[in-house]
């Protein structure tokens with residue numbers, strides 16, 4: 001997507017610098033900075049500390065991390081150590097393991113001297129595939145937005161609500177939940193997006209930044225406002241992303257997603273999840289009991305980052321003695337999900353729905 005008129009992906013391989021360059025999300029939306037990743041340490045830190053974040057982008061970054069390691073040492077031992085180190089960075093998004101498994105399976109049968117080139121090629125393929133998957137999700141999601149627009153008086157915007165950032169900055173390009181929004185906006189459908197703040201990390205600020213950069217009208221709202229807006233008929237559809245979806249259609253996404261789904265259900269608001277197929281965990285059937293939920297540093301809850309006269313600063317918002325807990329994700333049961341928007345079309349959030357669209361993967 002474009003920033004200041006220039007097209008960017010969230011990451012790209014720099015042949016000149018011989019390293020991966022990423023948009024360093026720690027400073028967004030206040031400052032646009034690019035970071036260079038070279039060593040395994042760089043990659044692991046960038047994922048753990050959320051310089052890059054969002055399920056698909058974590059997977060693509062990890063693939064480049066393996067490729068970077070293979071350039072120095074392509075032995076089985078180095079491959080296995082890099083796999084383990086990167087796999088341990090964040091537990092919830094399944095795209096991480098999906099990308100690592102894919103690259104490991106491709107490299108193990110190869111002679112050691114061939115691995116570095118093959119790994120970089122595969123990382124490029126994973127990144128390119130992500131862009132195409134998200135583009136297609138956008139096309140399918142556009143049909144839903146068109147249907148809502150057709151029922152409205154001409155010129156009245158379709159009001160969407162989203163939680164967290166499932167935007168282009170959470171993927172290589174387009175985003176998942178935002179892709180239908182970009183497609184609809186580009187097709188001339190008037191939109192207004194309610195952007196949940198998404199405490200504690202305020203990923204909503206990233207969503208507001210990228211939607212605004214693309215010219216999509218949006219309003220930043222507190223996490224607690226969504227139910228109220230739905231009760232007053234101000235939300236036509238919710239679209240969120242996912243970090244892991246079970247084969248039965250339970251959806252694990254950023255903490256607070258479940259509450260939005262409950263409010264949507266109570267108010268008859270359609271609740272859709274944009275789901276790239278690498279985010280399906282075919283081994284898991286019960287999201288609440290089986291998906292590991294990342295618990296992050298409580299400091300993300302007790303402190304908040306923003307920008308002021310002296311630049312970007314972090315301030316404490318709680319009393320010194322307050323304890324805090326920081327569960328980063330929650331699970332929305334399939335019964336609360338109206339439908340899954342995938343790269344192959346839209347299906348019910350159920351085992352039959354997913355295996356119907358992906359018979360080759362369902363096993």
Ligand SMILES: CSC[C@@H](O)[C@@H](O)C(=O)COP(=O)(O)O
Pocket residue numbers: 053054055056093163164165166167170171175176177203240241242243253254328
């Ligand atoms: C297309 S991204 C889908 C999800 O990864 C997104 O909604 C989300 O929860 C991101 O969490 P984050 O902790 O910021 O990595």
